[in-house]
Every structure is written in C-alpha cells, then in structure tokens.
Amino acid sequence: MSSPHADVQPVDTRRVDAREKVTGAAVYATDLHPDQLAHAVLATATVGRGRITGLDTAAAEAVPGVLLVLTHLDHLDLQSPGFVMGGGYGVQSLQPLLDEHIAYRGQAVALVVAETLIAATQAAKLVRADYEPEPFAVTLDSPGVERLSQPAVIPLPFLADLDVGDAESAYAAAPVQIDAVYDQPAQHQNPMELIGATVWWRGDTVVVHEGTQNASAIRHGLARQLGIDPANVEVVSPYTGGGFGQKNSLQIHIAPLAVAARRLGRPVKLVVSRTQLFHHTSFRPASRHRIRLGADEHGRMLAALHDVEHQTSRFDLFPMMYTETTARLYGIGDFRGRQTFARMDTQSPGFMRAPFEHPGVFAFESAVDELAYAAQRDPLEFRLANDTTADPVTGEPFSSRHLAQCLRRGAKLFGWSARQWQPASMRADDGSLVGWGVAAGAYPASIVPSAAHLVASADGRIRVGVDGHEMGQGIRSAIALLVAENLGLDVRHVEITVGDTRVATQHLTAGSWGTASTLGAVHAALRELRKQLGADVSGPVDLAAAVGATGREHVESRAETLGPGQTEQDAERARQGLVALAGPEFTGYSTFSWIAHFVEVRVEPTTCRIRVPRVVSVADCGRVASPVTAASQVRGGIVWGIGACLREAGEVDPRYGGWLNASLEEYPVPVNADIGTLDVDFIGEPDLRFHPVGVKGLGEVSMVGVAAAVANAVYHATGVRHRRLPIRIEDVLAGTGLPEPRL
Amino acid sequence: MAATEPVYEVELSCAVNGEPVHVRVDTRESLLDLLRERLGVTGAKKGCDHGQCGACTVHLDGRRVVSCLTPAVQAAGADVTTVEGVAGPDGELHPLQQAFIDHDALQCGYCTPGQIMSGLACLAEGHAGDDDEVREYMSGNLCRCGAYAGIVAAVRAVAEQQGR
Numbered sequence: 001m002s003s004p005h006a007d008v009q010p011v012d013t014r015r016v017d018a019r020e021k022v023t024g025a026a027v028y029a030t031d032l033h034p035d036q037l038a039h040a041v042l043a044t045a046t047v048g049r050g051r052i053t054g055l056d057t058a059a060a061e062a063v064p065g066v067l068l069v070l071t072h073l074d075h076l077d078l079q080s081p082g083f084v085m086g087g088g089y090g091v092q093s094l095q096p097l098l099d100e101h102i103a104y105r106g107q108a109v110a111l112v113v114a115e116t117l118i119a120a121t122q123a124a125k126l127v128r129a130d131y132e133p134e135p136f137a138v139t140l141d142s143p144g145v146e147r148l149s150q151p152a153v154i155p156l157p158f159l160a161d162l163d164v165g166d167a168e169s170a171y172a173a174a175p176v177q178i179d180a181v182y183d184q185p186a187q188h189q190n191p192m193e194l195i196g197a198t199v200w201w202r203g204d205t206v207v208v209h210e211g212t213q214n215a216s217a218i219r220h221g222l223a224r225q226l227g228i229d230p231a232n233v234e235v236v237s238p239y240t241g242g243g244f245g246q247k248n249s250l251q252i253h254i255a256p257l258a259v260a261a262r263r264l265g266r267p268v269k270l271v272v273s274r275t276q277l278f279h280h281t282s283f284r285p286a287s288r289h290r291i292r293l294g295a296d297e298h299g300r301m302l303a304a305l306h307d308v309e310h311q312t313s314r315f316d317l318f319p320m321m322y323t324e325t326t327a328r329l330y331g332i333g334d335f336r337g338r339q340t341f342a343r344m345d346t347q348s349p350g351f352m353r354a355p356f357e358h359p360g361v362f363a364f365e366s367a368v369d370e371l372a373y374a375a376q377r378d379p380l381e382f383r384l385a386n387d388t389t390a391d392p393v394t395g396e397p398f399s400s401r402h403l404a405q406c407l408r409r410g411a412k413l414f415g416w417s418a419r420q421w422q423p424a425s426m427r428a429d430d431g432s433l434v435g436w437g438v439a440a441g442a443y444p445a446s447i448v449p450s451a452a453h454l455v456a457s458a459d460g461r462i463r464v465g466v467d468g469h470e471m472g473q474g475i476r477s478a479i480a481l482l483v484a485e486n487l488g489l490d491v492r493h494v495e496i497t498v499g500d501t502r503v504a505t506q507h508l509t510a511g512s513w514g515t516a517s518t519l520g521a522v523h524a525a526l527r528e529l530r531k532q533l534g535a536d537v538s539g540p541v542d543l544a545a546a547v548g549a550t551g552r553e554h555v556e557s558r559a560e561t562l563g564p565g566q567t568e569q570d571a572e573r574a575r576q577g578l579v580a581l582a583g584p585e586f587t588g589y590s591t592f593s594w595i596a597h598f599v600e601v602r603v604e605p606t607t608c609r610i611r612v613p614r615v616v617s618v619a620d621c622g623r624v625a626s627p628v629t630a631a632s633q634v635r636g637g638i639v640w641g642i643g644a645c646l647r648e649a650g651e652v653d654p655r656y657g658g659w660l661n662a663s664l665e666e667y668p669v670p671v672n673a674d675i676g677t678l679d680v681d682f683i684g685e686p687d688l689r690f691h692p693v694g695v696k697g698l699g700e701v702s703m704v705g706v707a708a709a710v711a712n713a714v715y716h717a718t719g720v721r722h723r724r725l726p727i728r729i730e731d732v733l734a735g736t737g738l739p740e741p742r743l
Numbered sequence: 744m745a746a747t748e749p750v751y752e753v754e755l756s757c758a759v760n761g762e763p764v765h766v767r768v769d770t771r772e773s774l775l776d777l778l779r780e781r782l783g784v785t786g787a788k789k790g791c792d793h794g795q796c797g798a799c800t801v802h803l804d805g806r807r808v809v810s811c812l813t814p815a816v817q818a819a820g821a822d823v824t825t826v827e828g829v830a831g832p833d834g835e836l837h838p839l840q841q842a843f844i845d846h847d848a849l850q851c852g853y854c855t856p857g858q859i860m861s862g863l864a865c866l867a868e869g870h871a872g873d874d875d876e877v878r879e880y881m882s883g884n885l886c887r888c889g890a891y892a893g894i895v896a897a898v899r900a901v902a903e904q905q906g907r
Contacts, residue, residue: 014844021852022746022840022859024786024826031785040779117776118751118769192790192798192853192887241788241853242887393834471756529800630848631891664795664885671882673875675891 011239012491013628016480017239017470026239029209030196030271035452038067040257040270041120043110043127043277045102048657049136049345052100052109052129060112061456065119065120068260069127072099072112076259078670081221083316083348084214084249084508086349089221089577091249091281092348094315096257102131103314104278105658111256113268117672136345138652140286140311145350146343153341154319162323162337162392162502170303171332174577176292176324178371182363183444183724185649186311187284188277188659188667189352191471193241195277199257205232207281211240213248213469215499215506220577221250224256229275230577237499243271245351246282248510253280254341278662282350283317283650285311289363293370297378301332309340316348317341320734322360325442325704329364329590330639331388345657353640357443357704362644362725365708370721377422380411380438389591397587399689400696402620403440406596406683410618413679423719432602432611435717441705444584445591445687445696446513447563449574450521451504454483454529456555460544461493465503468518473699474629476514481626486526501694507574512593512697513581515625516690519565523692524559532557564690573604589615591690593701594620597709603717610714610733612642613676619701623686623694634680634702639708643670646726745800757818759784766789768815775799775810777818778825786826786856790885797884800857800864807864809883826856831864836905839852839863842897850888858884892898 018027043060045052057069070076080095083089091552096108110127138142140183151160171177197210206226208218213335223230240247252728253270261268276316287310294303306326312318322409323337354361372382386402390397412738413416419436426434455467466482470477476496484491497503507517530537532555546556562570563582584591598616603609615638624630646666650662661667686694715721720735755768761783768777773792778784778801787810790798794812801810802824803817824828826872839862842848844855849855865871870880877898881886 015847015849018847018849019836021849021855022836022843023830024825026852027785028788028853029780030789033780033783033785116769117780118771154880162815168770189885192788192796192851193788194791239852242746242851244887271789273794274795276749472849472853474850519792628847632850632888632893635892636850636889661792664791665793669885670889670891671885672894673878673882675878675889680890686796716855 010260011481011484013481013626015474016477027239028239028241029144029191029198030269032198032199032209034267036266037118038266038268039114039117040111040260040263040275041124042108042272043112043124044276045071045105045107045109047102047131048105048133048138050102050133053132054072054130056128057110059309060123062125063114063119063126065115066112066262067115068113068124070256070260071099071109072210074099074228076256078225078255079227079249081225084217084241084521084579085319086316088728089217089224090248090572091146091251091350092313092316092738094297095225095338096252096254102534105656107274108252111260113260113264115507116155120182136657138344138346138657140288140309140342140653142344142654146342148343149348150320150339150341155319159319159698160392162335164327165334167305167334167336168578171292171294171305174302175297176295176371176375178293178367178695179293179373180364180367180370180723182289184287184359185320185329185725186286187352187644187648187715188650189244189246189283190664190669191242191244194271195247195251195281196269196271197257198267198269199254199261201262205234208254209236209252210363210672211247211607212237212499213240213243213471213510214508214518215469215501216577217249217508218254219292219501219581222254222258222292225255228302235501237469239375240469240471240499244353248351248508248629249629251281256578270394274664275662278659279347280349280649282353285349285386287359289360291367293361293720295371295375299375299382299385301330301371302310303333303334305336307338308360309342311349312341312343313346314343318349319663320356322356326360326364327393327423328391328442329440330386332394354443354700354703357441357700358644358707361441361704362707366723368716369712370605370623379406380407380416383407383440394585396589398685399591399619400590400622400685401594402683402685403594404598406594406618408438408622409618410596412617413681416598424714426472428479428602432604432719435603435713435715437599437603437709437711437713437716439597439708440591441595441597441701443512443697443701443704445690446583448507448513449560449566449571449580450507450517451560452469452521452558453458453503454525454542454557456529456547458544458547461495462543463490463495464522465497466518466522467504468514469499469506469509471509473514474626475514475518477629478519478625482522483526487543489683505574508579512700516695516697520692521559521696525557528557528559529555559632589686590687591696593696593698595701597705599709599713601710601713601717603714608729610646610727610732612710616679619698620683621683621698621701622681622691623697625695630698631680635678638678638700638706639675640671640703641708642674645707645710646723649726671709678722684694728731753816755816755819757821757823759823760825770814770816772815772907773811774813774815774818774823777815778810782799784825784827788853788856790854798854800884802859802860805833807861816885826859829859839897839901842900846893846896846900848893848897849890853888854884858886858894865898866902866905871898874899
C-alpha cells in the first residue's frame with residue numbers, strides 16, 4: 001500500500017513555540033492581569049541575623065490604596081513546606097513571616113498589598129522594623145561557620161564518601177603529583193524572568209500562575225502549607241522565562257500570596273525585584289575543592305582525591321554530588337571523594353545549572369591540565385590516554401561513552417594540531433597573548449516517572465498533554481518532533497500542553513532528565529495510540545483517516561512510564577509532588593552525557609583583558625532529540641561557562657550579611673559582545689540501553705568543563721594558573737608581574 | 744507635610760501600537776508599568792526595572808528606550824511601539840521576527856520582545872554592518888539563555904536582505 005505521506009516534506013525542526021515568543025503572544029505568569037488584581041511588594045530584613053523587636057506598619061497602611069500588610073503578627077497559620085532536598089517541596093524549609101526570627105539579611109518581614117504597584121512599593125518602603133541583631137557568618141572563612149561531614153548528617157548511599165581502591169597510597173606513590181585548591185564563589189541564576197506569581201481563589205481552589213520547573217511541588221507544597229487538599233491547588237506554567245534551577249520548587253512567597261488573595265477575595269500578583277531576588281530564593285553555593293592527582297612517568301593517571309566543602313544554610317542541608325561526576329571523567333583506578341557542609345547565615349542555596357558538575361569539573365579539569373603540564377604532555381593527548389570504557393566506581397560498563405570521539409572531533413574542528421605546547425608562546429598579529437585550552441565534561445543521566453496523554457482528532461491534529469516544563473530548553477520542540485516523526489505528521493498539527501497540573505503530574509523538570517523522561521512517556525503513549533487506531537507499530541499514519549475509521553471524533557491514549565529499575569513506589573512519590581529519581585547507576589551499567597570543549601582566549605597584554613573569540617564544543621547526549629534547540633542549549637551552556645569563569649560572583653560583606661552586588665549591573669552576566677563564534681557538534685549515537693528512543697540529557701552537560709577550558713586557555717596564554725573564579729583583569733595583571741594599575 | 748500632599752496624577756495622551764491612549768497616570772509610574780499593568784500590553788517584559796537588562800525595550804517615536812526607566816509621562820504625545828506592534832495587521836511577521844525563528848535566536852523567550860525591538864533599532868540606526876557591530880549595539884539586551892549567536896545571525900540576515 002502506498003503511503004499517503006509519500007510527499008511529506010522534511011520535518012520542520014525549528015522551535016515550535018518561537019512564533020508566540022517573537023510576537024509577544026506568549027503569556028508568562030506575571031503577564032496576567034485579571035479583574036480586580038491587587039499588587040504585592042515585599043519588605044525585607046536589614047540585619048544579617050537577629051530578632052524583630054518592634055514592627056510599625058501604620059505608615060504603610062496609611063498609604064492610599066493599601067489593602068493589606070501581612071507580617072508575622074498576622075498569624076498566617078502556614079506550615080513549613082519542607083526543603084525540596086529534604087523530603088519536602090520548598091526552595092527552603094524556612095517560611096518567612098511566621099515569627100520574629102531573622103535568619104539572614106533580606107528575609108521577608110512584610111508583604112504589602114495595594115490597589116496599584118506604585119502604592120504597594122511606596123508602602124513597603126514605609127514598613128519599619130527594629131531588630132536585636134545576632135552574630136552571623138556569610139563566607140567559607142567566617143568565624144562561626146559550622147562544618148559537617150555529609151555522610152555523617154545525611155546517611156544516604158548516593159551521598160556517601162567515595163572510596164575506590166586506595167587513593168591515598170596510590171597518590172603517595174605517584175611520581176608526578178598535583179595538589180591544589182580551587183575556590184569558586186556563590187553565583188545567582190538570574191533567569192531573565194523575575195520570580196513572581198499571580199494567585200487567586202476560585203471557590204475552594206487556589207489557582208497559581210508562576211513560571212516554574214516544578215508545578216507539582218507548588219501544588220503539593222502549597223496544600224501542605226495551607227492544610228488543604230492538593231486537589232484544590234491548580235498550577236499553570238505554560239512558559240517559564242528561564243529557570244536554571246532557581247524555579248525548581250515552591251517559592252516562599254506563594255503561600256503568603258494565597259493567604260492575601262483569600263483575605264482580600266481578589267487576585268494578587270507579586271513580582272520580586274531583582275535586588276530582592278538575590279536574597280529571596282536559591283543560589284549556587286560557594287565551594288572549595290582540594291584536588292590531589294597522581295600520574296606515572298608515561299602520563300597515566302593513578303590516583304585522585306577530591307575533597308570539597310560547600311556552603312549551606314543554618315536550617316537546610318543542601319546535599320552535594322560533586323565527586324559523583326569527577327570520579328567518572330577518566331579511568332583512574334584509585335579515587336577518594338569527601339564532601340563537607342559549611343553552614344552559615346544565608347537563605348538556603350540550591351541548584352543552578354550544572355550545580356555540582358560545573359564547579360567540580362572546573363576544579364578537576366584544571367588539575368588534570370596542571371598534571372598534563374607537570375608530566376610534559378599535550379593536554380589533549382593526556383586526556384585521551386586516560387579514557388575508559390568502564391565506570392571506575394562500579395566496574396560496570398557505561399551504557400554509552402563517546403568522550404574520546406568528542407575530544408578528537410572537537411580537536412579537528414578547532415585546529416588543535418597547530419597549538420604550541422609551551423605556555424605564553426602564541427601571539428596574535430595585534431600582540432595579544434593567545435591561549436588554547438581544552439577540557440572534558442560529564443553529567444549524570446537521570447530519569448523520572450513521567451506521564452503523557454494523547455488525543456488524536458478526526459481533523460488530523462493531535463493534542464499532547466505531558467509531564468514536563470518548558471523553560472526555553474525546547475521540550476515542546478522535542479516532543480513535537482518525536483510525535484511528528486513517529487506518525488508522519490506536520491509538526492504544526494501537534495499541540496502540546498506542559499507545566500499544567502490539570503493535564504499531568506508535573507514532576508520537577510531539572511537535572512537534564514526532562515526530555516528523556518517526557519519522551520519516554522510520549523513514546524509509550526504513541527505505541528498505545530497506534531494500537532487504539534489499529535495502525536502498524538511503525539511508519540506514517542494518516543491520522544484523520546485512522547480516527548475517522550473508528551467512527552469517533554477523538555481517539556485517546558495514556559501512558560505512565562518509569563525509569564529503568566523504578567517501581568510503583570517511585571510513581572507514587574512523583575504523584576505526591578516529590579522528586580523520584582533513578583540514575584546514573586542502573587543495573588549492569590552507568591549512564592552519563594559527555595562533552596569536550598576547546599576554547600581560544602586572547603589576553604590583551606597591557607590591560608590583561610581576556611576575550612573569548614571562539615569555542616568548539618562536541619557533545620555526546622545520545623540521540624539528538626531536537627537538533628535546532630539542542631544546538632542552542634549547548635551554545636547557552638558555553639555562554640554560562642564563560643560567565644562563570646570570567647564574570648559571575650555573588651559578593652557578600654562579612655560586616656553586614658546579605659548579597660552586596662544584587663543587581664544585573666553589579667553581578668555581570670555575559671552580554672552579546674562577550675561572545676564570539678560558537679561551533680557546536682554532536683556525536684548523535686542513540687543510547688538505547690538507557691532509553692527507549694536513545695536520548696540522554698544535554699542542557700547541563702553543555703556547561704560542564706567550559707570554565708576549565710577557558711581557564712586552561714588563560715594558563716596557556718599567560719603561563720599563570722588561576723585557581724579562583726572568576727578570573728578577573730586584576731588577577732591576570734598580578735600574575736603577569738606587570739605593575740598594578742594606579743587608581 | 745499633610746497640608747502639601749504632592750499631586751502625583753496627570754492626564755496622558757499617547758499612541759500605543761497606533762491606538763490612541765488617554766489615561767491618568769501616576770507621575771512615578773514607568774512606561775513599562777503603564778503598558779503592562781494598566782493597558783494590558785504585556786509584550787515588553789520586566790527583567791530588572793533598572794535599565795540593566797533591556798527586556799522592556801520599546802520604541803518611543805521610533806527610538807529604542809528601556810521603558811522601565813522611562814516615566815510614563817514622557818510618552819505624552821508620542822508614538823509607543825511594542826513587540827505587539829511589529830507584525831503586520833494580518834499577522835504577517837516582520838522579517839526580523841522571522842529571522843529570529845529561522846536562526847533560533849531565542850530560548851525561553853522572555854528577553855525576546857526587547858531583543859526584537861533593539862534589533863529593529865539597531866538596523867534602523869545603521870549599526871548592523873558586521874557581526875561585531877551587532878554584538879556591540881545589541882549588548883544592552885541581556886539573554887540569560889545565551890542565544891547571542893542566533894541573535895547576531897538574525898539581525899545580520901535582515902541587514903543583508905536590506906542591502907546594508
């Protein structure tokens with residue numbers, strides 16, 4: 001039988017929701033302006049830690065248009081949502097506005113609601129609080145920081161110390177050694193969309209519109225906080241204006257907004273200001289890494305010890321998994337990992353793109369570069385010589401590992417063979433010092449329970465309601481392409497609903513498991529749909545004809561899928577809005593995504609300004625589910641790595657607490673002019689052992705290793721190694737021995 | 744103090760995407776908040792409210808401004824154009840909007856309205872002569888997703904179509 005789709009055009013791979021985004025038609029959570037909308041603004045604490053001894057809201061309440069000022073004196077009657085990484089739902093366990101204690105500077109002390117944003121803003125500035133201050137600590141080196149070994153306080157297998165072989169003895173015996181400490185600052189995700197929400201009640205149901213990566217946590221967490229049935233919480237988030245980990249759980253303003261909306265009987269909107277945002281939600285914790293590496297005379301790595309400490313809050317332990325990935329980069333037989341908390345007085349830190357892998361791999365891949373130079377080897381050859389096919393931690397094979405291919409192809413695209421080994425030996429025509437650096441990256445592959453609901457219609461269209469969130473990574477496009485290719489449809493005939501608790505569970509989308517998990521469910525639902533339609537198991541389907549032949553308007557299918565080795569218990573956790581994660585270790589294999597980055601820097605010799613004119617990155621993410629959006633994801637990861645290496649640091653003042661540079665002016669992120677040519681390529685080998693359509697994660701691995709490649713290039717350009725990020729002009733100036741600039 | 748309460752409200756007339764607007768505004772109100780919270784024109788986005796990110800970029804009499812730092816009263820008598828006013832009346836995309844789609848010059852889409860408005864201005868100003876010039880003149884618009892390469896390619900593609 002000849003296919004009616006024989007003349008189908010090649011599938012349009014462009015981003016499927018791009019038109020809405022270039023016309024302003026995409027509606028984000030705080031674009032809503034329902035009737036009777038009231039506006040909320042936060043007032044925040046001005047001490048680093050302490051107790052509120054007096055609170056005066058009279059002046060605020062007197063501002064014309066002010067409707068409500070909520071403080072801890074108003075008995076909000078909210079439970080803690082629990083910490084998202086401690087069996088709960090919240091960005092932190094501490095819910096402000098419940099009592100007089102101030103745990104960190106910038107903690108909310110009042111929520112002011114008014115008829116207009118102007119009135120709310122004016123009134124919030126008039127809230128006066130008196131404090132009895134208490135001592136606090138805000139840096140890794142502050143007195144008063146409490147250190148706790150991770151396995152001692154969270155005895156879970158995946159957070160345990162890592163001991164493979166006898167790393168201390170192997171290191172001690174190694175003829176070539178590196179022992180270095182790498183410092184990395186706190187950083188702030190700063191998605192362009194400010195954290196904010198529009199909240200109202202419809203009868204007994206609270207409706208929350210917020211850009212999120214985890215509608216389900218908002219649903220179940222808010223229900224817990226308010227003491228209501230989760231069935232009475234509806235969360236809608238069709239577009240999230242960037243997440244990067246910051247929007248991965250229930251934010252602290254949602255419950256107070258729900259209380260305000262209920263008391264007023266009106267919708268309430270809050271947009272947290274950029275400056276408050278630095279204090280309001282999660283951030284990447286500062287971390288310090290001591291790396292010890294040993295190699296033999298032939299450039300074979302023998303031992304690695306990775307000791308890391310990172311900051312956490314006084315009230316939550318943000319668990320860390322740095323060594324999980326650094327232990328997998330190379331075939332090092334003896335590995336030791338130790339991870340330690342440093343508790344201090346900030347809001348709880350949390351996930352920010354490649355949360356552990358970026359800092360961990362920056363440290364590790366910097367040390368590997370140092371070791372390659374100490375062993376008088378080319379840094380690319382050195383890495384290739386230490387490749388492995390087996391997971392050194394478990395001894396099992398990797399389900400796929402094409403890192404060497406990434407390195408070789410990247411080297412060719414970059415022109416690595418023209419590199420001179422000697423540092424500070426390459427110059428551009430304009431006199432700039434030229435440096436070429438390489439680094440590898442990896443990211444654990446995880447998978448979560450997922451659900452999909454397909455509705456095929458007699459008009460030939462198909463609606464897909466899925467478990468997943470669109471933060472710009474392109475999950476809609478990946479779903480649309482899978483459905484279109486599977487059924488032989490035009491992608492424009494696929495309609496997708498994501499981030500909506502009315503259509504599916506909405507498990508947290510993060511950790512690069514989103515696409516793989518969601519596509520697994522969609523794939524299973526497509527199989528079921530084909531059965532319902534009586535269609536073959538593969539090949540194009542004339543959807544209109546097939547639905548028509550059933551005599552019905554619509555044919556539906558549903559699927560719920562689990563990751564390899566997961567059980568009904570995991571599915572139940574997901575239904576409760578909890579994180580239910582499998583991987584990267586599975587029965588018989590381990591799965592990671594891999595990447596290689598090649599970076600050119602130019603260092604202007606008098607100002608020591610570092611520029612990055614070009615980067616080549618080659619990724620192994622299994623099957624490339626959506627080529628256009630995948631390439632954009634990698635380019636975005638490179639931009640993040642450049643920012644992390646050369647620009648971004650959350651600055652704290654030990655005298656006052658809080659974040660000093662809490663704006664996009666003083667917390668610089670890369671701008672257009674900072675970014676040169678970015679060449680991205682993929683290996684594209686499906687990993688069918690891990691996943692039914694061969695997809696591994698991509699968004700996070702894209703960033704992993706970029707900062708190391710940049711720093712390694714700076715070393716190659718200048719001959720000076722920088723072990724503290726970000727690397728700034730003054731660091732390079734100091735390293736070159738040029739005179740300090742006079743101010 | 745109470746005897747001399749300042750008067751904050753004034754009448755404002757302007758045009759937004761060709762539509763006449765008459766409204767009482769608070770003199771402390773930004774053009775961005777007027778558009779978003781009063782007029783329901785939400786294409787322009789709030790990313791910082793301090794003129795640091797460019798997500799709120801609109802055209803005021805054809806010139807790009809950050810509407811968060813533009814008092815609403817400054818729009819008196821002016822033509823305000825937002826991203827909603829860029830496509831043709833029949834919904835036909837402007838070539839720059841199409842180029843943004845074709846070069847995947849966006850990810851989450853939140854900065855995109857501002858990028859489009861800046862990109863149009865960049866072209867109109869004659870600042871799209873080569874990639875580096877576009878990078879420089881588009882650097883007032885942050886994109887945290889890092890879609891810069893696509894943005895440069897999109898603006899340049901339209902510049903070439905226009906024969907600049």
